[in-house]
Amino acid sequence: xxxxxxxxxxxxxxxxxxxxxxxxxxxxxxxxxxxxxxxxxxxxxxxxxxxxxxxxxxxxxxxxxxxxxxxxxxxxxxxxxxxxxxxxxxxxxxxxxxxxxxxxxxxxxxxxxxxxxxxxxxxxxxxxxxxxxxxxxxxxx
Amino acid sequence: xxxxxxxxxxxxxxxxxxxxxxxxxxxxxxxxxxxxxxxxxxxxxxxxxxxxxxxxxxxxxxxxxxxxxxxxxxxxxxxxxxxxxxxxxxxxxxxxxxxxxxxxxxxxxxxxxxxxxxxxxxxxxxxxxxxxxxxxxxxxx
Amino acid sequence: xxxxxxxxxxxxxxxxxxxxxxxxxxxxxxxxxxxxxxxxxxxxxxxxxxxxxxxxxxxxxxxxxxxxxxxxxxxxxxx
Amino acid sequence: xxxxxxxxxxxxxxxxxxxxxxxxxxxxxxxxxxxxxxxxxxxxxxxxxxxxxxxxxxxxxxxxxxxxxxxxxxxxxxx
Numbered sequence: 376x377x378x379x380x381x382x383x384x385x386x387x388x389x390x391x392x393x394x395x396x397x398x399x400x401x402x403x404x405x406x407x408x409x410x411x412x413x414x415x416x417x418x419x420x421x422x423x424x425x426x427x428x429x430x431x432x433x434x435x436x437x438x439x440x441x442x443x444x445x446x447x448x449x450x451x452x453x454x455x456x457x458x459x460x461x462x463x464x465x466x467x468x469x470x471x472x473x474x475x476x477x478x479x480x481x482x483x484x485x486x487x488x489x490x491x492x493x494x495x496x497x498x499x500x501x502x503x504x505x506x507x508x509x510x511x512x513x514x515x516x
Numbered sequence: 517x518x519x520x521x522x523x524x525x526x527x528x529x530x531x532x533x534x535x536x537x538x539x540x541x542x543x544x545x546x547x548x549x550x551x552x553x554x555x556x557x558x559x560x561x562x563x564x565x566x567x568x569x570x571x572x573x574x575x576x577x578x579x580x581x582x583x584x585x586x587x588x589x590x591x592x593x594x595x596x597x598x599x600x601x602x603x604x605x606x607x608x609x610x611x612x613x614x615x616x617x618x619x620x621x622x623x624x625x626x627x628x629x630x631x632x633x634x635x636x637x638x639x640x641x642x643x644x645x646x647x648x649x650x651x652x653x654x655x656x657x
Numbered sequence: 658x659x660x661x662x663x664x665x666x667x668x669x670x671x672x673x674x675x676x677x678x679x680x681x682x683x684x685x686x687x688x689x690x691x692x693x694x695x696x697x698x699x700x701x702x703x704x705x706x707x708x709x710x711x712x713x714x715x716x717x718x719x720x721x722x723x724x725x726x727x728x729x730x731x732x733x734x735x736x
Numbered sequence: 737x738x739x740x741x742x743x744x745x746x747x748x749x750x751x752x753x754x755x756x757x758x759x760x761x762x763x764x765x766x767x768x769x770x771x772x773x774x775x776x777x778x779x780x781x782x783x784x785x786x787x788x789x790x791x792x793x794x795x796x797x798x799x800x801x802x803x804x805x806x807x808x809x810x811x812x813x814x815x
Contacts, residue, residue: 389534389549397553401557402557405552407550407627408530408549409549410534410547412544412545415542416543427814428744432790433787434814466544479631479736482550490624490815497812497814497815498743498785498814500744500745500810502745513813569664569665570664570735571662571708573711574708577711599736631736634736635736636733637733640736642665643665652669654732655732
């Protein structure tokens, strides 16, 4: 049984993650999910791969708290958060969030909240590898 | 190559649907998805299975228009809509919507809009099979 | 001939999924609806939407062409 | 001993992922930050967040305990 909150180098299967969420309750009527993947182009530059670094202990602790907050705030049945580390190539999966609830509004709103919070609160950094050199991404605002 | 808009009796794989969306463009940075599934309980009654009926030609035409509207309104790269017909059992998948975009806000908002529109506009009806009898679902409001 | 289609709860109440109605000149959607509502009052109590050739319409005065496909539908409950 | 951690762009700029600093009584987070910012001015130009033992803090006056783990971090860019 894999944990609901993970950071890992290897890829993940959305079907597996969602199947796991669904087994939690026969009351589940809605599963919303968000998949972030590596684009081949960013800030006007071609990107061949992305390297991720993290403060792993703090990232996992923060993701665990976020998950519990989302379950309470949006009356979710369950939620999963998986973020990859290391090197991902253009087109590869980076982050996956899934939320389950009895009805669709809670699942969709909880999913959106979690990806927004992840970007804001979780100590992970990405470096884009391009033909012009390597650039750490500086988030806007 | 399966169509982006389908109604079908058989189950679907989210991984396959999302993999197909991702191949459409290397610019894809975000895929949002919504999965509706059959709950074992509704309106205070145990539900063993759900039967779906549809005005199939009109449903497909409406879903096709909705998809084109969502792509234009939310600057999506692509979108898929799959709805099952016939009999589904408790826990089974019913409907799947996935949207891809360069950035997360468009994908998430487009996905939410599509499931809301589907409920409102697409001529599909569900009957819940329960120990107390069979009941066509009457939507609220 | 006008083909009238029923689905889901409307079809269950009527006990049929389609009925053929003889085409008459100057037959409006309203005329068709009224004559069917008299035959199937219970089913038409739950009819909420009407489609002509697969397109929803609220204009009940529109005249029907021969070989039209008309659907009288209950509120949708898909998803 | 205080363990100071660096990640991502901060670690790249400094060229190290961690530094051990001798613990002193009454050493505040501000004291630690100032001495490191003098040694690594470029890296600390991009430091936006500070964590003490894995928890973010903005209270730079807090005193550090021996064996604390302090992280000076650039803006997050995960997801």
